[in-house]
Amino acid sequence: MFEAKIVVATSRAEFYSDLNKQLGGLLAGERDLMANAANFSALVYLMLNDLNWAGFYILRGNDLLLGPFQGKPACVRIPVRPAPRGVCGNAAFHCKTFVVANVHEFPGHIACDSASNSEIVIPLIVEGHVLGVLDIDSPKLSRFDDEDRAGLETMVATFMAATDFYSLH
Numbered sequence: 001m002f003e004a005k006i007v008v009a010t011s012r013a014e015f016y017s018d019l020n021k022q023l024g025g026l027l028a029g030e031r032d033l034m035a036n037a038a039n040f041s042a043l044v045y046l047m048l049n050d051l052n053w054a055g056f057y058i059l060r061g062n063d064l065l066l067g068p069f070q071g072k073p074a075c076v077r078i079p080v081r082p083a084p085r086g087v088c089g090n091a092a093f094h095c096k097t098f099v100v101a102n103v104h105e106f107p108g109h110i111a112c113d114s115a116s117n118s119e120i121v122i123p124l125i126v127e128g129h130v131l132g133v134l135d136i137d138s139p140k141l142s143r144f145d146d147e148d149r150a151g152l153e154t155m156v157a158t159f160m161a162a163t164d165f166y167s168l169h
Contacts, residue, residue: 003024003152004043004046004047005022005057006047007017012050012111012147012148012151013147013150013151014155015151016079016147016148016150016151016152016154017123017151017154018053018072018164019047019151019155019160020041020151020154020155021130022047023040023043023067023095023155023158023159024158024162026040026043026064027034027038027039027040027158027159027163028164030160031136031162031163031164032163032164033058033164033165034067034068036070036159036162037055037058037067037159037163038058038111039055039168040068040134040159041054041055041056041070041134041154042070042137044070044072044092044134044136044152044155045070048136048139048168050138050139050143051071051133051136051138051143052057052071052072052115052116052137052138052139053069053070053072053074053112053113053116053136053137054069054070054071054114054134054135054136055067055068055069055071055074055134055135055138056068056069056124056134056135057069057078057088057132057133057135058131058132058133059080059130062079062080062081062082063078063079063080064077064078064079064080064088064089064092064133065077066070067132069122069135071137072112072113074112074113075110075112078110078132080092080130081093082094083112084088084108085099085108086091086106086108086109086110087103087106087109087110087119087121087135088110088121088133088135089110090108090121091106091121091122091123091133092123092130092132092133095125096123097120097121097122097123097149097152097153098119098120098121099119099120099145099146099148099149099167100119100120101118101119101141101142102118102141102154102159103116103117103119103137104117106119113137115136115139115151116137116138116139117135117140117141117143118138118140118142118143118144118145119135119136119137119138119140119144120135120136120143120148120152121133121134121135121136122134122149122152122156124156124159124160124165125160131167132167134152134159136152
């Protein structure tokens with residue numbers, strides 16, 4: 001059985017490195033998308049401070065469909081094509097991470113939880129194709145920065161390497 005360990009780090013880079021090792025251990029031996037996404041979102045929600053939502057949206061057709069998450073009930077479907085909506089839709093459409101200090105200033109922001117003030121969204125990319133996104137929200141303005149982006153992108157790479165997406169093609 002996996003038990004999350006509190007990370008005592010001297011830097012944020014060390015924190016994310018240790019958290020990524022925990023993620024690798026958590027996902028070891030399991031390749032199922034839903035199981036791995038559920039455990040990944042639970043680990044992030046448990047270990048990162050100042051969050052009110054952490055989870056996945058999986059691309060289905062032209063929309064992102066709600067996947068495993070931690071937090072309040074969320075928007076179920078987010079358009080990506082032909083015109084992306086919200087931070088998640090834009091991250092998927094543009095195939096890049098979005099770090100938003102104040103979501104209320106983001107054009108087309110979708111307010112699933114009015115308590116959310118900042119957000120980071122990392123696309124899940126395999127062979128140049130976006131398969132979904134990891135979405136993390138915070139009630140704190142400017143909660144996420146480049147260190148969070150780098151650490152979470154590394155964790156997403158670990159997740160992608162440990163997870164089968166064959167059912168999505």
